[in-house]
Amino acid sequence: MVLLALVLIPALTGLAAVVLGDAPRQLRLLLGAAVTHLTLTAALWSFYPMERFGGMLMLDAAGLLFLSITSLQFLFAAIYSVSYVQREGQHAGSTLRWFIPCLLWFLAAMTLVTVSGHLALLWAATEASTLASAPLVYFYRRRGALEAAWKYLILCSVGIALALLGTLLISVAAPGRPGGLGLNELLAAAPLMSRPWLVAAFVLALVGYGTKMGLAPLHYWLPDTHSQAPSPVCALLSGALLNCAFLGILRFHQVCLAAGHGDTSRLLMLLFGFLSMAVAAIFLFGQQDYKRLLAYSSIENMGILAVGTGLGGAAVHGAMLHAVNHSLVKGCLFFLAGNVLAVTGTTDAAAVRGLLRQVPRTGLLFCVLTLAIGGCPPFGPFMSELMVARGALFGVHPWLGALFVFLLALAFAGLAGTVIPMLQGRPDSASRPAEPTLTLVSPLCLAGLALLLGLYVPTFLSNLLASVSWAMGGGV
Amino acid sequence: MGAILGRLAFLLAFAPFLQGVIGRTKAIAAGRTGPPLLQPYHDIWKLLRKGAVYSPVEGVLFRAGPTVGLACALVAGLLVPLFDSKAPMEFPGDVVLFAYLLGLGRFLTVLAALDTGSSFEGMGASRETAFSAVCESGLLLALAVLCLPGSVFSFAGAGAAVGGLIPHPAVLLAAAALFVVLLAENSRIPVDDPATHLELTMIHEVMVLDHGGPDFAYILLASAVKLFLMSAVLVRLLVPAPAAATEATSAIFLATVLAVGVLVGIVESTMARLRLSRVPQLLFSATALALIALAVLFHPTAGGWEAADALLAAVLVLNLFIASSSRLTACVQACGIQGAALSALPLALHGVGRAATSVHPLAMAAGTFALKAIAIPLLLLRAIREANVRREVEPSQSLTASLLLGAVFTAISFSLGRVLVLPEASSSALTVPAAFATMLVGFLMLAGRRKAVAQVVGFLLLDNGVFVFAQALAREMPLVVELGILLDVLVGVFVMGIAIYHISREFDHIDTDELSTLRD
Numbered sequence: 001m002v003l004l005a006l007v008l009i010p011a012l013t014g015l016a017a018v019v020l021g022d023a024p025r026q027l028r029l030l031l032g033a034a035v036t037h038l039t040l041t042a043a044l045w046s047f048y049p050m051e052r053f054g055g056m057l058m059l060d061a062a063g064l065l066f067l068s069i070t071s072l073q074f075l076f077a078a079i080y081s082v083s084y085v086q087r088e089g090q091h092a093g094s095t096l097r098w099f100i101p102c103l104l105w106f107l108a109a110m111t112l113v114t115v116s117g118h119l120a121l122l123w124a125a126t127e128a129s130t131l132a133s134a135p136l137v138y139f140y141r142r143r144g145a146l147e148a149a150w151k152y153l154i155l156c157s158v159g160i161a162l163a164l165l166g167t168l169l170i171s172v173a174a175p176g177r178p179g180g181l182g183l184n185e186l187l188a189a190a191p192l193m194s195r196p197w198l199v200a201a202f203v204l205a206l207v208g209y210g211t212k213m214g215l216a217p218l219h220y221w222l223p224d225t226h227s228q229a230p231s232p233v234c235a236l237l238s239g240a241l242l243n244c245a246f247l248g249i250l251r252f253h254q255v256c257l258a259a260g261h262g263d264t265s266r267l268l269m270l271l272f273g274f275l276s277m278a279v280a281a282i283f284l285f286g287q288q289d290y291k292r293l294l295a296y297s298s299i300e301n302m303g304i305l306a307v308g309t310g311l312g313g314a315a316v317h318g319a320m321l322h323a324v325n326h327s328l329v330k331g332c333l334f335f336l337a338g339n340v341l342a343v344t345g346t347t348d349a350a351a352v353r354g355l356l357r358q359v360p361r362t363g364l365l366f367c368v369l370t371l372a373i374g375g376c377p378p379f380g381p382f383m384s385e386l387m388v389a390r391g392a393l394f395g396v397h398p399w400l401g402a403l404f405v406f407l408l409a410l411a412f413a414g415l416a417g418t419v420i421p422m423l424q425g426r427p428d429s430a431s432r433p434a435e436p437t438l439t440l441v442s443p444l445c446l447a448g449l450a451l452l453l454g455l456y457v458p459t460f461l462s463n464l465l466a467s468v469s470w471a472m473g474g475g476v
Numbered sequence: 477m478g479a480i481l482g483r484l485a486f487l488l489a490f491a492p493f494l495q496g497v498i499g500r501t502k503a504i505a506a507g508r509t510g511p512p513l514l515q516p517y518h519d520i521w522k523l524l525r526k527g528a529v530y531s532p533v534e535g536v537l538f539r540a541g542p543t544v545g546l547a548c549a550l551v552a553g554l555l556v557p558l559f560d561s562k563a564p565m566e567f568p569g570d571v572v573l574f575a576y577l578l579g580l581g582r583f584l585t586v587l588a589a590l591d592t593g594s595s596f597e598g599m600g601a602s603r604e605t606a607f608s609a610v611c612e613s614g615l616l617l618a619l620a621v622l623c624l625p626g627s628v629f630s631f632a633g634a635g636a637a638v639g640g641l642i643p644h645p646a647v648l649l650a651a652a653a654l655f656v657v658l659l660a661e662n663s664r665i666p667v668d669d670p671a672t673h674l675e676l677t678m679i680h681e682v683m684v685l686d687h688g689g690p691d692f693a694y695i696l697l698a699s700a701v702k703l704f705l706m707s708a709v710l711v712r713l714l715v716p717a718p719a720a721a722t723e724a725t726s727a728i729f730l731a732t733v734l735a736v737g738v739l740v741g742i743v744e745s746t747m748a749r750l751r752l753s754r755v756p757q758l759l760f761s762a763t764a765l766a767l768i769a770l771a772v773l774f775h776p777t778a779g780g781w782e783a784a785d786a787l788l789a790a791v792l793v794l795n796l797f798i799a800s801s802s803r804l805t806a807c808v809q810a811c812g813i814q815g816a817a818l819s820a821l822p823l824a825l826h827g828v829g830r831a832a833t834s835v836h837p838l839a840m841a842a843g844t845f846a847l848k849a850i851a852i853p854l855l856l857l858r859a860i861r862e863a864n865v866r867r868e869v870e871p872s873q874s875l876t877a878s879l880l881l882g883a884v885f886t887a888i889s890f891s892l893g894r895v896l897v898l899p900e901a902s903s904s905a906l907t908v909p910a911a912f913a914t915m916l917v918g919f920l921m922l923a924g925r926r927k928a929v930a931q932v933v934g935f936l937l938l939d940n941g942v943f944v945f946a947q948a949l950a951r952e953m954p955l956v957v958e959l960g961i962l963l964d965v966l967v968g969v970f971v972m973g974i975a976i977y978h979i980s981r982e983f984d985h986i987d988t989d990e991l992s993t994l995r996d
Binding site for chain 1: 896898915919922928931935938939941942945946949958960961964967968971972975978979982983988991992993994996
């Protein structure tokens with residue numbers, strides 16, 4: 001029942017928000033739903049709920065991990081949205097009416113992705129998440145936003161159609177009674193699956209969900225979307241949605257593992273992962289739009305997740321920890337980018353100078369978190385990237401580890417090369433704009449969590465990560 | 477010898493009558509009194525009694541053209557079985573000779589036209605050559621559908637594929653292709669207008685302007701024989717010849733041939749001539765149809781032909797139509813028809829006549845019909861109206877190219893279908909080819925079109941392809957999930973429709989080429 005409630009609460013609250021219509025009450029609903037959602041999710045850590053509707057809804061360790069990330073990210077995005085709506089409210093006009101309902105439906109769709117135990121349902125939920133978030137991307141009614149929304153819709157819909165084909169192929173692969181798509185059924189039937197169909201299914205799913213996840217070479221929508229969407233939406237897209245798409249790939253990976261073809265799926269993930277890291281590292285250099293910069297950094301980090309999972313062993317554990325870290329830090333960075341955009345009015349990094357003097361608190365956080373996402377200790381991403389790198393260096397092919405570290409360094413250089421000049425120097429105007437505390441609550445909390453994870457991973461989290469890693473063919 | 481003479485006499489005596497029937501049909505459709513049924517005979521008789529005038533620049537080719545043309549048509553007529561399955565002359569490969577005798581006749585007509593040295597006739601000759609070159613492939617492929625299933629590649633083995641009262645889907649497709657070829661080869665509307673007197677638009681008629689007297693009578697006779705022969709082949713494709721002719725079968729045969737004449741008359745009365753630049757596309761569509769027919773014919777099937785196969789063949793043809801149509805409204809409507817065909821698929825595969833009849837296929841069919849055949853097309857038509865666009869004016873690749881690519885993709889899908897065999901025997905053998913072909917054509921639309929609506933149609937085709945695949949496996953999938961997937965597509969198209977509306981308002985058009993400011 002809890003699982004159903006988790007999906008239904010945001011969905012119904014979204015409907016209620018449409019009916020209510022005015023901003024203050026919508027915001028109260030948003031916060032209420034976010035807090036309730038997080039509370040229920042937290043409660044799930046103490047007990048695993050029953051499967052519902054013949055295995056359609058279920059929660060395993062991986063689902064719980066990604067559900068928690070989504071829920072946490074959403075709460076902070078909701079808090080940030082309060083200040084955002086107050087700030088943008090006057091010139092957003094009628095589009096504001098649909099902003100909060102779409103946010104809530106987006107949460108409902110992502111929640112359904114994490115709790116579905118049926119691959120077709122997983123697919124439907126992923127597509128629903130695209131549809132719920134497309135209006136959010138087009139929040140600012142301007143040409144660029146329209147273009148981004150159109151690319152997002154078409155590219156993700158096409159990608160997801162491939163994933164549906166992959167989903168169908170996997171049911172053909174199952175011997176005897178094709179058509180069954182329950183995850184547990186598939187895992188049970190996996191050892192007898194026919195290899196060509198299964199591999200074809202995995203490739204299609206990897207390309208399909210990979211499009212949504214932002215894996216190269218089908219990542220084009222991601223920088224466009226992130227440069228045009230409102231900042232809280234960017235935080236949700238990068239921090240929650242990409243992970244949910246990754247979960248889709250992981251489900252197929254699980255079936256491949258159970259069928260004994262884990263090596264094939266690992267190899268494919270390594271390939272796509274390294275390609276994404278390389279493409280992102282190249283495009284990070286000289287990127288002059290700081291929101292696009294963060295988007296390319298997301299592509300790079302998704303590549304890290306794929307590489308970590310592809311390496312197997314302890315690296316899987318690192319990859320799962322990195323999913324958590326990346327969400328915390330990237331969400332935080334997008335909130336800060338929203339603050340910078342509000343102060344400067346431009347996303348062109350060359351036009352932004354002297355943030356440390358102009359808005360010291362935002363500037364300092366921006367600086368610290370850029371270092372964090374680039375992999376500096378003592379923050380979480382450093383630990384998780386180290387785990388993946390160790391897995392690669394001490395694995396079968398040590399040169400993969402060297403490549404991994406090289407790409408990380410390259411990406412860090414590209415990222416810092418654009419961000420550091422934004423912080424230094426003298427601002428164009430001498431005035432000190434106000435920094436409302438409300439806009440700094442979410443970034444501060446997230447940064448604190450990221451710092452904590454870099455210093456100490458709580459037992460309950462490491463236990464969960466270990467069991468996810470175990471399910472995905474890795475070790476501790 | 478007697479059979480040959482009898483056949484020649486029959487052809488010369490009966491063939492002009494078919495043209496008379498076409499003329500009458502057009503007259504009645506237009507509400508005119510029109511020429512009498514036997515007018516072609518009067519014309520030919522009048523011309524035969526006249527003398528001919530030759531210009532000094534014309535040589536022997538000009539004089540030989542009409543005679544050789546008539547001879548070719550008559551010899552071709554000896555190869556086709558008419559009343560029973562025996563033709564006066566038959567041997568393996570006679571089908572190829574049939575096609576090339578028609579070609580030889582045309583070649584001489586073209587040479588005769590060039591011999592006059594007139595630029596107008598040269599223009600007609602050039603058009604005739606270009607169009608007939610495109611027609612040839614369609615004709616040969618359609619003849620292959622007629623003859624290949626038999627033991628020898630000859631008219632003698634024709635009709636082996638038909639079997640039973642309901643024609644094989646491949647036969648229907650080939651018949652459609654052959655009909656298009658028939659219209660083109662005999663210079664009928666919509667390719668050419670036999671009644672036109674405007675030299676600039678003429679194709680066939682402009683070539684024979686300089687001929688007069690008996691020469692022109694031969695030309696008229698030759699074209700009458702050619703029309704009759706192609707109608708006869710078309711009829712024999714649909715209704716195989718009986719082993720021994722009786723009065724009843726002969727009467728039925730002649731009546732059906734005349735019915736083809738009536739059909740041609742109706743087409744001429746209801747359609748306008750196509751722009752010259754659009755003609756090749758029509759002719760290529762005949763080739764594409766015949767190609768699909770051939771692929772369907774030789775695809776290995778588990779059992780007999782069922783409703784599902786016919787539905788999937790219709791889906792394949794609609795793909796090509798969508799790939800080659802420039803009108804967005806027509807694309808969307810064809811997409812809706814395809815949706816309707818798909819909605820019948822659950823019933824055909826799992827519903828009617830199966831042991832385990834349940835509510836599932838019915839609900840699936842109803843849901844699919846409501847969404848794919850009604851709701852989504854209506855949404856898109858509305859988007860077209862709002863955005864006020866009618867045509868895909870400048871597709872990134874020409875429509876003819878996308879038609880041919882569509883046909884090639886279909887052929888590839890059939891070969892994929894041989895490799896990837898569904899484990900469940902109950903689904904139609906065309907499932908895998910139809911699914912992949914539809915998806916590939918969907919990608920073609922997504923990549924090759926500029927208008928946002930056309931791209932949405934591409935997305936829908938992609939989805940339809942997946943749907944075909946899903947139906948083959950649908951029995952294990954919960955109904956809720958399937959309906960959820962359908963609903964997702966509906967909402968997707970809805971959101972895309974809204975986006976199209978905004979694009980049209982923001983940019984005054986819906987060319988997605990404009991959407992290219994965001995890049996690195």
